[in-house]
Amino acid sequence: MKTQLAIWAGKTAGTLSRIIGNGGNTIPGFVARKLDDGFLRHLRKNANTILYITGTNGKTTTANLIAHLQESSGKTVVANHEGSNMVTGISAAMVRNAPLIGWMKNDVAVLEVDEASLPKAVSECPPDYLIVTNFFRDQLDRYGEVDLLIKKMKDCLKAIDVKLILNADDPFTHRFSDLQKENLYIGVDSNACHFQSYTMGESKYCPNCQEELSYSVLHFGQLGHYLCSCGFERPNVTVNAEKVYQDEKGIQLIVNGEHYQTTLKGMYNAYNVLFAISACHALGMDLKEIKKGLTTYQKTDGRMQEFVFGKEIWKLNLVKNPTGGNVTLSEFLQSNEKKQLMFCLNDHLADGEDISWIWDIDMELANSEEVETFIATGKRAYDAALRLKYAGIPEEKIRILPSLKQAVLFAKGMDIPAYIMATYTCLSPMVSILSEAASLIRKEGPNSGVASIPFLPRYAKPVWGQRKHHLLKEALRMERDHRSNRGNQES
Ligand SMILES: [Zn+2]
Missing domain, CATH: 3.40.1190.10 (Mur-like, catalytic domain)
Structure with missing residues (x-):
């Protein structure tokens, strides 16, 4: 009973x-x-x-x-x-x-x-x-x-x-x-x-x-x-x-x-x-x-899942430790098509609150001509961006967009596929955003209103929390430089 x-x-x-x-x-x-x-x-x-x-x-x-x-x-x-x-x-x-x-x-x-x-x-x-x-x-x-x-x-x-x-x-x-x-x-x-x-x-x-x-x-x-x-x-x-x-x-x-x-x-x-x-x-x-x-067998779980956007095939994989990061990266880099690399980094309990493991991923491998843009997103987008910068990736190739949806929209505007590495709590919102975008494009063609994807969890601003990151200052400087560069280009 x-x-x-x-x-x-x-x-x-x-x-x-x-x-x-x-x-x-x-x-x-x-x-x-x-x-x-x-x-x-x-x-x-x-x-x-x-x-x-x-x-x-x-x-x-x-x-x-x-x-x-x-x-x-x-x-x-x-x-x-x-x-x-x-x-x-x-x-x-x-x-x-x-x-x-x-x-x-x-x-x-x-x-x-x-x-x-x-x-x-x-x-x-x-x-x-x-x-x-x-x-x-x-x-x-x-x-x-x-x-x-x-x-x-x-x-x-x-x-x-x-x-x-x-x-x-x-x-x-x-x-x-x-x-x-x-x-x-x-x-x-x-x-x-x-x-x-x-x-x-x-x-x-x-x-x-x-x-x-x-x-x-x-x-x-x-x-x-x-x-x-x-x-x-x-x-x-x-x-x-x-x-x-x-x-x-x-x-x-x-x-x-x-x-x-x-x-x-x-x-x-x-x-x-x-x-x-x-x-x-x-x-x-x-x-x-x-x-x-x-x-x-059909994959729907964000493990090397593919999303078709017209001619582009985007890839998404869960990354939760250095080994996973390294195998994902080497898999992504096997094709020599022009691509963007997106790194979605959260630090909730399920992701692991200590994100220092990202420094053990060989991001240096991604520093190649094929990867035209690097997008850092998620709650710890700035840390992701820093890791990329220390891998020797030129700052002008790195974009910091903490909101996952903004990151996807930005990447969609680039006309080359995005290969996405996402930590645990980024994965399911990412699957939803990408599935919705892919189905919109299937229904309405490549110029559909992808921008109107109803909004999913929003990470408007990075939350630094109580932790002091010794590289915080540098991350903020990168962001400032970015803004002023953008300002220069626009004026
Ligand atoms: Zn032994």
């Missing part, structure tokens, strides 16, 4: 929240958990098989891909599509999925789980399968916190019976193997492809003995083929990408001798595809169906 009440209350709260225009992705979960503590334990009533996906990068894409593949093969799926990956978000997905009375039993639950929320999720409802994608330094963990996090994650798995799907190329992820569970490894072969390289050094030390690992192949970050003198080495791979390449449709892979065409752009997505193939195979899906499903 308590559970039934929690579901009703959660559903009602979710509906009300939508009516008042609050979005409220996690509100049903929040309310349900208030009434029924440990609500997630009912997940078993909600799904026959439970699959969690965790790790720093690639969670959302992997989860969405698996959910799509399962659905395309006729399975019923409960999923937290919106990337609400804490226990309230997962509970919300369950509330939405539940009928008014009782539970709807789905074939499978495909749930993205935040790394820090994993222990709670596992204690309330242990999964049958767990995918661990990778670990990169996030905004907040610069001082060994990855190690602590991994320890907590491993501890919560000790007592349960779970099959692990791990990334063999990531020494951090490989550490889960000492849990002695049934492990399945995915990996990218040494000659499979060439990932664009960048200079940032991820932690490349042996988790056993702290010696520096030696690499025969380094794909990117700390991902590659590693070996330590103590014997710690990249494990044998079950699901092996022998070849990865990309054309205008998306990346293609040869995995264990089979060819897979996908709709995903970005070579680093190879890892997410490998996880999806392994998981669906483990869930009993047949090879033909997996292959077919990969060609029908």
